[in-house]
Amino acid sequence: MESQDLRKVGLKVTLPRMKVLEILETSKKRHMSAEDVYKALLDMGEEIGLATVYRVLTQFEDAGLVARLNIEGGHAVFEMADGTHHDHLLCVSCHRIEEFVDEVIEERQRAIATEKGFEMTDHSLYIYGVCKKCQ
Amino acid sequence: MESQDLRKVGLKVTLPRMKVLEILETSKKRHMSAEDVYKALLDMGEEIGLATVYRVLTQFEDAGLVARLNIEGGHAVFEMADGTHHDHLLCVSCHRIEEFVDEVIEERQRAIATEKGFEMTDHSLYIYGVCKKCQ
């Protein structure tokens, strides 16, 4: 019962929120832009406003249900949060997105922030390249 | 004679290009948005269009004269290219930007791309935090 997920994070259970959550959970694409989610809903015959999709995604992000990636090119994509931090590899040709975790990099980042006198709040790392299938 | 710099990279030497280059080279701020450069020029009494600033900065980027940073929040900032790759630490409070180079991270990134079958073309790493002065 996914309506529990919403209640758990303090969000009223509304139809648009359920629908967006459903799309994010069931779509074959793990990474979707607001526009992607909007179109997917229209395609299934659901009525929703694009502004609502943006609002809902932002609320989900604040609630920790989804993570927002700010990739180059100005548009953001969202993924269901799985609790574990990870970074991303993006294929500049087919736009495939792969995930990775590297504890060495994580540790170096923390060390660098400390060295420079920063209290790290966040970090973003994207590796761009051409994936196996596109070479 | 900086007009040589422009000719060297195949750009016609025009007044707007010289002026933008001058601002980037002489401003106390190493990192400037297109708007910053535009305002700085207006402040010195120069006439220039914002669209021209954007066009010139993009040409400079293509020519390798400047590097573009895509920081969170949707606007880009530019810095004079110094030939050496480096990543950035950004203060979320005062927006100070510091630079760093970490060979361990660079190496891990290359290794990860290889592991995943990617031919790395680029990467971007930003560490966000609160700097010493803002804590």
Place this chain on the structure above:
DNA sequence: ATGTATGCAAAACATTTGCACCTGG
């Protein structure tokens, strides 16, 4: 001269917001 570059205003884009109406608890 002549191909490029510029300035302006308008367009494009992703995202946000104001507001009247609708809805969940």
Place this chain on the structure above:
DNA sequence: CCAGGTGCAAATGTTTTGCATACAT
């Protein structure tokens, strides 16, 4: 019932583009 959520359209902020004019070589 009523605070909060939604849809729509309009506003936003940044960057790009069309086009007539101006400039570098």
